[in-house]
Amino acid sequence: MSVALLLRLILVVLLVAFLAEPQGFAPVFAPFAANGAPAVYTQSSLLSLTLSHLAMVAAATLAATIVSVGLAILVTRPAGREFLALSRSIANMGQTFPPVAVLALAVPVFGFGPIPTLIALFLYGLLPIFENALTGLTTIPPTVQEAARGVGMTDLQRLVSVELPLALPVILTGIRLTAVISLGTATIGSTVAAKTLGEVIIAGLTSNNTAFVLQGGLIVAVLALLIHDGFARLESAISRQRPMFA
Template sequence: MSVSFLLRLALLVLLLTFLANPQAFEPVFAPFAANGAPAIYTQSSLVALTLSHLAMVAAATLAATIVSVGFAILVTRPSGREFLPLSRSIANIGQTFPPVAVLALAVPVFGFGPIPTLIALFLYGLLPVFENALTGLTSIPASVQEAARGVGMTGGQRLVGVELPLALPIILAGIRLTAVISLGTATIGSTVAARTLGEVIIAGLTSNNTAFVLQGGLIVAMLALFIHEGFALLETALSRRTGGAQPA
């Protein structure tokens, strides 16, 4: 086993241990607590907040992936190429409006809770997946396309059996970027009553308790690391299997 693998495993065990029994880490965070304030956040279960946070990110990322890949497939077909500028404009919406602005616009319509956060994460996650899917589907060698046509495959069969499998590593790189960005961005959802790890960070900021801020920030950072590494390993494995270039 490599040193890096052992280090990641140790970090994972440390994170799971902290989530399961945060009180055991009180001596570690006590120096960062405000005068007389508790060192460990106990107003809500850290496990429940983490699962809620991950579920929100997963739902938004899945929705963004379905829409973005759908747009990419549409604009790479002969009948849909004229829609490329429109699709790119839609994918850019999330980058044009910051998540905080989306929350401010969504709350009056949908009220407080998870829905405004999901909308913000969905819009913010469209562009990375769309651009990567577009790159993956347009970078397939012409010789491969011709070979697929030569064996009598229809357009749909080429898409499902050739194009998407070859483009998948690059598409996954976009999904990885979206998931990691969404993981950090989701923390602001607690400002509109969504149950995320931002609750811990905000509690620390409002009470001037650095211990809480560190706990929320470290959990989010470690989750982002594990999600990034997991997707990277999957991309590498798929690239080797398909013989394609490995995404950065």
Template sequence: MKLRFPTILRIGILVLLIVFLVRPEWFEPVFRPLTQNNAPVIYNQGSLLTLTLLHLRTVAIATAGATIVAVALAILVTRSFGVEFLPLSRSLVNIGQTFPPVAVLALAVPAVGFGEKPTLIALFLYGLLPIFENSLTGLTTLPPTVTDAARGVGMTGWQRLLKVELPLAMPIILAGIRLSVTINLATATIGSTVAAKTLGEVIIAGLQSNNLSFVLQGGLIVGVLAVLIYDGLSAIESFISRRMGLLQQS
């Protein structure tokens, strides 16, 4: 099967990003017009590749934690014994959206200190809502015929959850995770204001030295990562949907 042009384009963007992270000096002529007074063209206060990997690690840890908690809460409130906790669960997951990440950082620093920890707390709280709401939607909109059939063959509640409900709800849950990751990729940049190692360091260094080249480098890396990861998770979501028979095979 031939690769479609968009797929080739995505691969090309990924390769270009990797080359830039490994050999940023090769791109110096592209960014030179954005500098002045003989300022450095390429970010030179650390490794762009290392910062990118640390940025991704922070987002991955926070998203994993948010996914576990949000899905567990969604499962709880969709069981007969946990329905009454739905309002409380919604209030909890809305905390991250109610308080701006900067405010969460300010509150977290006195408790856990500077570095990655306050950033993880902010991203964790900020990522709960979309995953919880999508998980709730996925688990409450299953075809009744499917769940009735599962009961009819003698499946226990846990068997229905693990073998029927979660697999069928997975595409919708993944859509929430995709949204959460995309939001947190950009939000993680503010972690550098509390000494976390993220790509925000590059942007902040550019703002402090009035170096637009640094700002653009940090912003472009975050933007490209967001697009590629969003696209990759969308492909996984579509694949699972086709496997579950939720979409027509192309």
């Protein structure tokens, strides 16, 4: 077993153990707690907050992936090339409006809760996936396209069996970037009553309890590392499995 794999396993075990029984780690965080303050956040279950946080990131990333890849497919077809500028403008929308600004605009319309956060994460995640999908679909060698046409593949068959499989590693890189960024960005959702790990961080900041801040921050950081590593390994595995025309 490699050292890197061993370290990842240790991180997973420690994270699961902490979420399952956080009070067992109270001595670790006690030096960072304010005078007389609890060392471990107990106002909400850390496990439920983590699952809610991950669910929100997964939902927003999935929605951003469907829209971004769909737009990339559209603008790389002959009939849709004229929509490239419009698609880029849509994908750039989330980068133009920071998540905090999106929350401020969405709360009066949708109220407090998870929906404003989901909208902010969705918009912010469009650009990396769209640009990577566009790059992946436009850098396929012409010889590969010609070979697929030569065996009688239709446009749809080429897209599904050749283009998307070849572009998938690059698309996954965009999804990985979006997922990792969204993990950190989602913490601001707690300012509008969304159930995320930002609740723990905000509680620590408002009560001057560094232990809470560390707990929320460390959980998000470990999740980001594990998800980043998981996607990177998936990209590497898919890159080794090339379609027959590659």
